[in-house]
Amino acid sequence: MTSLTTRRFLQLAALSAAGLLLAACGKKEEPTPAPAAAPVASAAAPAPAPAKVYNVGTDAAYAPFESQNEKGEIVGFDIDVVKAAAAKAGIEVKFTNTPWEGIFNALGQGDRDLLVSAITITDERKQTMDFSTPYFDAVQLIAVKDGSKIAKFADLKKLKVGVQTGTTGDEAVSKLLGKTNTNIKRFESTPLALKELEAGGVDAVVADNGVVIHYVANNPGGKFKTVSDAEFVPEQYGIAVKKGNTELLEKLNKGLADLKADGSYDKIYAQYFGAAPAKAAEAPAPAASK
Ligand code: ARG
Numbered sequence: 001m002t003s004l005t006t007r008r009f010l011q012l013a014a015l016s017a018a019g020l021l022l023a024a025c026g027k028k029e030e031p032t033p034a035p036a037a038a039p040v041a042s043a044a045a046p047a048p049a050p051a052k053v054y055n056v057g058t059d060a061a062y063a064p065f066e067s068q069n070e071k072g073e074i075v076g077f078d079i080d081v082v083k084a085a086a087a088k089a090g091i092e093v094k095f096t097n098t099p100w101e102g103i104f105n106a107l108g109q110g111d112r113d114l115l116v117s118a119i120t121i122t123d124e125r126k127q128t129m130d131f132s133t134p135y136f137d138a139v140q141l142i143a144v145k146d147g148s149k150i151a152k153f154a155d156l157k158k159l160k161v162g163v164q165t166g167t168t169g170d171e172a173v174s175k176l177l178g179k180t181n182t183n184i185k186r187f188e189s190t191p192l193a194l195k196e197l198e199a200g201g202v203d204a205v206v207a208d209n210g211v212v213i214h215y216v217a218n219n220p221g222g223k224f225k226t227v228s229d230a231e232f233v234p235e236q237y238g239i240a241v242k243k244g245n246t247e248l249l250e251k252l253n254k255g256l257a258d259l260k261a262d263g264s265y266d267k268i269y270a271q272y273f274g275a276a277p278a279k280a281a282e283a284p285a286p287a288a289s290k
Helices: 002-025 037-042 077-089 100-108 168-177 189-197 209-218 245-261 264-273
Strands: 053-058 066-068 090-096 129-131 136-138 142-143 159-163 182-188 202-208 223-226 235-237 240-242
Touching: 002 129, 053 100, 066 077, 066 245, 077 245, 077 264, 100 129, 100 136, 100 240, 136 209, 142 189, 142 209, 159 168, 159 189, 168 182, 168 202, 182 189, 189 202, 189 209, 189 223, 202 209, 209 223, 240 245, 245 264
Parallel strands: 053 090, 159 182, 159 202
Antiparallel strands: 129 240, 136 235, 142 202, 142 223
């Protein structure tokens, strides 16, 4: 209640001080800031600044990692991990559906503060953004129709293959078939690529194992099966922040470490994938033989 009158008084004091200074201006050198100005600032300080809400970009067409439920809410494993890590780190987050194609630009331009989107940590991406410690192990997996004779990745060489544009699946297939090969059918989302497989427009889809397994399990009418191949290099997901944003990165890493330490990460994992993850951190390397 007194703060208003105090502020008003200080404003007036500042004004009259400014007036005095103006009057003095002609004669003297640059004065030090009027003492009255400082109390104004400190009088305003106690009002708690609204907490920053970090805007998280995610391409929510990637169940079970991120998708939209019937209510339009963004849900999934990634979402739960980031929410829990943020709670541990004492920061507030909100999620914004962000198409994969523009997701890295949105981060670079500051439209998003961080990204969680089953993003594989790659050397190339590390040049333009920073990643948290890995929070999930993944690998590419091939989806084909039930009766398909495809038995390994190399079998796709002369076939039509669907991928989500700009993903690590796209990269792997581009390597095998040649980047400009018209047999590579690029889609803006992985579900669209899988729908095309169901429709017979492509012979196979290459995408992250978790998403392919989830899709196949939830679309029994599609009559899919999956084909794995040890040729695929192991991948790890990380949360991305703008390059140089170490302050946020440290908070996220601390949050992730806390989650792993107190067992809440394993709980979230089990909720989506049925069992606790293999303790990859303690093992020398994932068991992908190559
Ligand atoms: N892990 C793959 C990559 O980083 C695919 C990620 C796609 N994520 C998504 N939400 N659409 O390229």
